[in-house]
Amino acid sequence: MLILTRKPGQSLTIEPEPSIDPGTPVAQLFAGGSIRVQVFGGHGPSVRLGVEADPGFSILRDELVCMASTLADGARRVLARKIKVLMFQHRHSTQSLAAASGLPPERVLAAERGAGRLRVDDLERLAAALGVKVVELLRPAGQTDVERAVLALIEREEE
Numbered sequence: 189m190l191i192l193t194r195k196p197g198q199s200l201t202i203e204p205e206p207s208i209d210p211g212t213p214v215a216q217l218f219a220g221g222s223i224r225v226q227v228f229g230g231h232g233p234s235v236r237l238g239v240e241a242d243p244g245f246s247i248l249r250d251e252l253v254c255m256a257s258t259l260a261d262g263a264r265r266v267l268a269r270k271i272k273v274l275m276f277q278h279r280h281s282t283q284s285l286a287a288a289s290g291l292p293p294e295r296v297l298a299a300e301r302g303a304g305r306l307r308v309d310d311l312e313r314l315a316a317a318l319g320v321k322v323v324e325l326l327r328p329a330g331q332t333d334v335e336r337a338v339l340a341l342i343e344r345e346e347e
Contacts, residue, residue: 189226189240190247196233201248207290208244217244246309266328268302273329273338274318275300288317 192200202223204212220242228236239247275285282300286293291313298304299314308322315322329335 189238191228192237192239193234194237200239202239202241202245203248205244205246207292218242220244248307263326264302267325268300269329270325270327271299271314271318272342273335274320276338276342277334278318280318285314285317289313
């Protein structure tokens with residue numbers, strides 16, 4: 189059970205995991221049981237909630253969704269470049285990284301291009317599949333000799 193404190197105006201989003209086919213019937217999504225929200229108490233204007241759902245659902249706080257989807261263009265470019273370098277180093281294609289991370293190939297491709305919406309959960313999955321910490325994904329590529337060599341190869345391919 190996930191325990192959250194919510195203040196007036198704050199929300200949470202419960203949605204199917206990205207790996208679940210959008211055409212999945214609703215009854216199948218709830219085969220593992222219903223989503224349960226329990227109020228544990230309040231303090232002033234805040235309320236403490238416990239949220240429990242099948243593992244096929246993501247429970248996201250609104251501020252985390254905003255943080256991941258509003259990365260500045262510069263940060264998106266850094267992330268995209270770093271993902272390309274790490275994919276090359278680990279010999280991942282878009283498809284193999286998608287399989288290793290459990291993300292849809294479209295979302296991995298969007299990350300490679302520095303486009304689309306990425307959630308914090310997506311960054312965690314990509315980082316784990318690439319064998320690095322999330323913070324490493326946001327560091328500019330080219331810090332090591334190996335990364336500089338990979339960047340040179342990638343730049344040649346892009347010409």
